[in-house]
Amino acid sequence: MDLSVDLSSEAFKAHPYPAYAALRLDSPVHRLTGPMGSEVFLITRYQDARDALADPRFSKEPKAAPEWAKVMAGVGDDEGPMGRNMLNSDPPDHTRQRRLVNKAFTPRRVEALAPRIQRITDDLLDAVAGEPETDLMAALAHPLPITVICELLGIPLADRRDFAVWTRMLLASPATEEGILSRRQGNEEMSRYLVDLIERMRPGVDPDRDPDSQPDLLSALIAPGREDQLDGRELLGMVKLLLVAGHETTVNHIGNGVLALLRHPEQLALLRSRPELLPAAVEEMLRYDGPIERVPMRFTTEDVEIAGTVIPKGSAVNIVLGSADRDERRFADPDALDIERKDNQHIAFGHGIHYCVGAPLARLESRIAFRSLLDRFPGLELACKPEELRWRIGGPNIMRGLDTLPVRLGTVADVPR
Numbered sequence: 001m002d003l004s005v006d007l008s009s010e011a012f013k014a015h016p017y018p019a020y021a022a023l024r025l026d027s028p029v030h031r032l033t034g035p036m037g038s039e040v041f042l043i044t045r046y047q048d049a050r051d052a053l054a055d056p057r058f059s060k061e062p063k064a065a066p067e068w069a070k071v072m073a074g075v076g077d078d079e080g081p082m083g084r085n086m087l088n089s090d091p092p093d094h095t096r097q098r099r100l101v102n103k104a105f106t107p108r109r110v111e112a113l114a115p116r117i118q119r120i121t122d123d124l125l126d127a128v129a130g131e132p133e134t135d136l137m138a139a140l141a142h143p144l145p146i147t148v149i150c151e152l153l154g155i156p157l158a159d160r161r162d163f164a165v166w167t168r169m170l171l172a173s174p175a176t177e178e179g180i181l182s183r184r185q186g187n188e189e190m191s192r193y194l195v196d197l198i199e200r201m202r203p204g205v206d207p208d209r210d211p212d213s214q215p216d217l218l219s220a221l222i223a224p225g226r227e228d229q230l231d232g233r234e235l236l237g238m239v240k241l242l243l244v245a246g247h248e249t250t251v252n253h254i255g256n257g258v259l260a261l262l263r264h265p266e267q268l269a270l271l272r273s274r275p276e277l278l279p280a281a282v283e284e285m286l287r288y289d290g291p292i293e294r295v296p297m298r299f300t301t302e303d304v305e306i307a308g309t310v311i312p313k314g315s316a317v318n319i320v321l322g323s324a325d326r327d328e329r330r331f332a333d334p335d336a337l338d339i340e341r342k343d344n345q346h347i348a349f350g351h352g353i354h355y356c357v358g359a360p361l362a363r364l365e366s367r368i369a370f371r372s373l374l375d376r377f378p379g380l381e382l383a384c385k386p387e388e389l390r391w392r393i394g395g396p397n398i399m400r401g402l403d404t405l406p407v408r409l410g411t412v413a414d415v416p417r
């Protein structure tokens with residue numbers, strides 16, 4: 001069996017699942033040369049992936065892997081392109097940083113955002129209703145999450161377009177000169193903007209602003225009494241992380257989810273006829289084609305044996321969520337989209353201490369987006385052949401998402417508001 005995988009090729013991105021199935025079978029801990037020329041281990045089975053996500057021997061800090069830290073230093077971001085943040089920290093730093101934002105994302109706090117998210121979604125769909133055909137990525141999947149996360153953080157909406165551009169620049173490939181330059185430039189421009197914004201939002205700078213009475217998260221993070229909890233570098237890293245993690249992921253989840261439904265008309269019809277299945281359908285879309293194909297790199301702090309393979313201390317490891325969630329050892333008929341699936345303990349949001357802090361928000365956005373889309377456009381269908389769709393390649397390539405998603409909207413249903 002051919003087990004060669006080129007994670008950055010267009011062909012692989014178009015059909016990654018058969019290749020991952022072959023790895024699960026014959027090489028569940030697979031060593032390969034990553035796009036930056038250094039060695040990476042892929043973990044592809046569900047139980048191994050879940051265990052590794054919660055295993056403290058897998059550090060998030062690149063300094064645990066000197067070879068890798070050297071490569072990252074070469075691209076000018078030895079802490080990752082988003083700087084120092086909870087996603088690339090181990091306890092106790094991780095614990096302290098996460099505690100500061102946990103409260104903002106509890107299901108109850110997030111649920112209060114529903115009317116506003118519904119309004120943003122309705123406005124976006126109003127703008128394209130009546131058009132025969134549209135690119136759903138541009139019309140809904142991109143603008144909805146970036147608008148929501150900017151509002152939540154307190155970032156002026158007028159600047160949200162810049163963030164979409166900077167995020168793309170930050171996620172450029174570190175394997176090419178052009179990509180390295182793009183990462184540096186994106187990072188610098190975003191940092192400059194945010195440092196200035198944070199300064200303007202600090203108590204006392206703008207007499208009309210009282211951070212204590214501002215409902216946004218950024219004001220809460222810099223409110224008096226909070227200064228000692230995050231240093232300047234960490235505050236910047238936190239805001240960048242929330243913007244990037246809270247944006248690209250949900251964009252691709254909406255795109256991949258709509259595509260999955262459109263390619264399975266019987267499941268789409270079932271969901272239309274039984275709207276109460278929506279929460280389960282969202283979980284199944286996350287399992288079937290989640291937006292994070294591989295979680296950001298972890299590094300072994302000692303030799304770790306998994307499925308008979310020893311991963312040496314100081315190695316870089318990629319846990320492949322996209323493969324784990326299709327593991328036949330865990331899920332019956334894993335390549336089928338089944339919105340009535342029982343016992344769907346997917347790991348699209350991760351597991352362990354880094355489990356996605358934004359999961360309640362992502363689920364809410366996604367449920368509102370799918371419900372509104374299906375209610376408004378009963379004839380929604382794909383406007384191209386599936387093989388004409390282009391999956392995004394480039395960057396560290398850990399995301400799975402479409403460049404564009406051309407759809408025919410059909411007639412617009414009159415939905416009560």
Ligand code: HEM
Pocket residue numbers: 053086087088098241242245246247249250253290291292295296347348349350351353354355356357358359361362
């Ligand atoms: C469908 C959408 C989303 C998916 C599939 C997703 C997935 C994930 C995954 C797999 C992780 C763990 C990464 C790891 O272990 O290395 C993670 C962490 C994280 N996510 Fe999400 N995410 C989504 C949406 C969001 C949103 C909307 C936010 C908004 C704020 C967010 C913020 C974060 C943060 C801050 C972390 C780091 C948590 C930590 O290190 O403790 N995510 N996400």
